[in-house]
Amino acid sequence: MIQEALQEIQRGTAEIIDNERIEKLLKGYLEEGKTYTVKAGFDPTAPDLHLGHTVLLHKLATFQKFGAKVQFLIGDFTAQIGDPTGKSETRKKLLPADIAKNAESYKEQVFKILDPEKTEVVFNSEWINPLGASGMLELTTTFNVARMLERDDFEKRYKGGVSISISEFIYPLLQGYDSVHLKSDIEIGGTDQKFNLLMGRHLQRSYEIGKEQAVLMMPILEGLDGVQKMSKSLGNYIGVEDEPNDMFGKILSISDALMWRYYELLSDKTLKEIEAIKAGVEDGSLHPKKVKEDLAQEITARFHSDEAAQAAKAEFDKVHAKSQIPTDLEEFAFEGPIWIAKVLHECKMEPSTSQARRDIKQGAVKIDQQKVSDEQLQLESGEYVLQVGKRKFARVKVR
Numbered sequence: 001m002i003q004e005a006l007q008e009i010q011r012g013t014a015e016i017i018d019n020e021r022i023e024k025l026l027k028g029y030l031e032e033g034k035t036y037t038v039k040a041g042f043d044p045t046a047p048d049l050h051l052g053h054t055v056l057l058h059k060l061a062t063f064q065k066f067g068a069k070v071q072f073l074i075g076d077f078t079a080q081i082g083d084p085t086g087k088s089e090t091r092k093k094l095l096p097a098d099i100a101k102n103a104e105s106y107k108e109q110v111f112k113i114l115d116p117e118k119t120e121v122v123f124n125s126e127w128i129n130p131l132g133a134s135g136m137l138e139l140t141t142t143f144n145v146a147r148m149l150e151r152d153d154f155e156k157r158y159k160g161g162v163s164i165s166i167s168e169f170i171y172p173l174l175q176g177y178d179s180v181h182l183k184s185d186i187e188i189g190g191t192d193q194k195f196n197l198l199m200g201r202h203l204q205r206s207y208e209i210g211k212e213q214a215v216l217m218m219p220i221l222e223g224l225d226g227v228q229k230m231s232k233s234l235g236n237y238i239g240v241e242d243e244p245n246d247m248f249g250k251i252l253s254i255s256d257a258l259m260w261r262y263y264e265l266l267s268d269k270t271l272k273e274i275e276a277i278k279a280g281v282e283d284g285s286l287h288p289k290k291v292k293e294d295l296a297q298e299i300t301a302r303f304h305s306d307e308a309a310q311a312a313k314a315e316f317d318k319v320h321a322k323s324q325i326p327t328d329l330e331e332f333a334f335e336g337p338i339w340i341a342k343v344l345h346e347c348k349m350e351p352s353t354s355q356a357r358r359d360i361k362q363g364a365v366k367i368d369q370q371k372v373s374d375e376q377l378q379l380e381s382g383e384y385v386l387q388v389g390k391r392k393f394a395r396v397k398v399r
Contacts, residue, residue, distance in 0.1 A: 001030055005066045009059075009216070011271060012264045014191045017198070018214035025185055025214075029067030038063045039071040039184035039200075039213075041124075041175060043079040044102035049109050050237040051299070052221040052230035055265045057113040059188055059218055064118045071182050072110060074103045077125040078174050081167045109240050112303055127181040128174060139173050142206045143199075148172070151195045172196045176203040179213055188216045221265060224250060226258045235351075244304045245326070248312035249391045251296035256288045263295060268302075319393075325369070325385055329395040336398035337378040340365075347394040349386065356388075364389050 005026050010016065028034035040056050060070045079099050107121055131139070148169050149158055157164050172195060179187055179200030189197050197215045204212050220229040223236025230237045238250045254262065263274050280286030293313060301309035319326050332347050341356035344365065350356040359365050360375040366387040384396045 002027055005030065007271070008062055009066070011062075012055075012059075012218065013216055014219045015194070015217045016214070017201075017216075018212070021212075021214040022186060022216070025068075026066055033067075035067050035069050036185040037071050037182065038068045038186045038188065039073055039179060039182055040188050041073040041075050041078075041178060042106060043075040044099050044106055045079055046232065047102045047105045048232075049106065049240045050230055050232060051240070051262075051266060052223070052237065054113060054240065055218050055221050056188055056190070057110060058266060059216070061113050061115070063186070064115050068118070068186075070114060070119045071184060072114065072119050072121045073178055073182070074106060074121065074123050075175075075178075076100070076103055076123045077128040078171060081171050081174075112240070122182065124174070124178050124181075128177070131177075136170075139177055139203075140170065142203060143173060145169070172199045173203070176200045180204055180207045180209060183209055183211065184213045185211065186214045186216060188218065190220050191217045192220060193217070219265070222258060222261065224254055226255050238299075240303055242303075244300050244308040244312040245315050246391065247303065248296045248300045248309065248316055251299060252289075252292055252316065253390075254292070256292070259288070259292050259295060267295060267298060269298075319390075326393050329385065329393050331395045331397065333397045333399065334379070336381050338398060340367075340372065340377040340379055341375065343379060343396060344386065344388065347386065347396065349388045349392045349394055359388060 002023065006023060009022065009026075010019075016022065025034075025036040029036065038060060040060055042053070060068075060072070064070060076099050079102075080096070103123070111119070149155055151172075154164060154168075156162075175196045176199030178184075180203050183204075184200065187197050187200050194215075194217060197217065201212045201215065222228065223230035223234060224238070225234075225236045228234055228236060232239075238247060242250070251262070260274075260278065263269065263277075264271075267274065269277075277286060277291055281288055281291060297309045297313060300312050315326060330347075332343075334343060334346070339353075340360070341350070341353040344350040344356040344359075345353050350359065356365070357375040360372050360377075363371050363373070365372045367384050369385070369387070379396070379398045381398050384398070386394050386396055
């Protein structure tokens with residue numbers, strides 16, 4: 001049983017530090033019913049989560065199956081500094097009101113995956129604010145500047161003459177101090193967080209709390225393009241709160257190769273089940289499209305419902321397989337005549353009029369299911385169904 005639990009916990013991981021400690025904690029639970037704590041921190045820098053964030057949430061849920069109490073840490077204090085990981089310049093400071101709003105949004109979203117009875121939601125302002133000046137100074141004595149500059153992104157910025165604020169040096173210390181205060185047994189994070197995660201182990205030794213947390217790192221999930229990490233700013237993300245039809249369609253748009261990575265990191269199917277599905281695709285008994293549809297339905301149902309996932313599949317089949325128009329279209333009204341590129345931008349189907357013109361040139365824009373070729377087209381009075389690509393539709397009335 002311990003080996004089966006370890007296999008599930010190690011599934012999809014990029015690196016584990018102190019695997020022996022994790023095995024010991026699992027053994028304590030399975031043989032004696034002892035619980036343990038697993039921490040993961042999220043800075044509420046945006047109001048919504050995407051599937052890239054849920055890679056960690058799924059791993060937390062796996063730990064909950066095997067006796068863990070999850071410490072879901074919302075970094076309301078550290079968000080004011082901004083995690084410098086991977087950043088080429090100092091981040092802009094967030095306003096406290098935005099942080100509070102985003103934090104509440106996170107709390108609503110995470111319990112679509114985590115068991116609330118086995119989760120403690122904590123805010124690091126609760127123990128960092130009381131540290132005060134003397135406590136903060138004591139914290140800074142636990143690490144030196146030379147070692148801080150060994151961190152890859154700091155080293156690059158220092159050598160490149162790019163500014164690094166003192167607060168950015170303090171960020172990893174504060175993340176590590178979270179582990180001191182919470183006395184975490186395990187901390188998980190992305191591979192880009194290795195320096196910060198190891199800081200927790202270092203500070204637990206420095207503050208002599210009687211334990212050193214194990215560290216488990218998950219790979220960064222690629223976005224819809226299959227190349228860059230999933231990111232809202234890159235537009236290659238699938239949001240936890242995306243509408244069912246959008247979520248279903250986006251998942252079906254990923255490549256067949258990327259599909260297996262999503263299965264491993266996001267699906268509730270066991271590794272044996274996934275291997276059986278892979279074998280079916282390889283021997284031709286299963287079609288990759290059907291396998292991808294199953295994944296899209298599973299994920300859409302998780303964040304919405306089985307009924308919503310089934311409806312999304314039916315709508316997708318209707319629109320894409322049969323080239324029909326969706327049932328529910330958002331409607332917009334304009335005074336005419338009006339330039340087609342401006343309409344597409346105003347309807348939020350295109351990020352700019354320039355992009356609209358490029359898509360028209362590439363044949364990606366349709367009016368009433370007919371391709372548009374004139375990028376200077378003026379829409380006269382009437383009612384139109386506009387389409388960009390395979391998934392974006394709008395009903396437009398021009399007066």
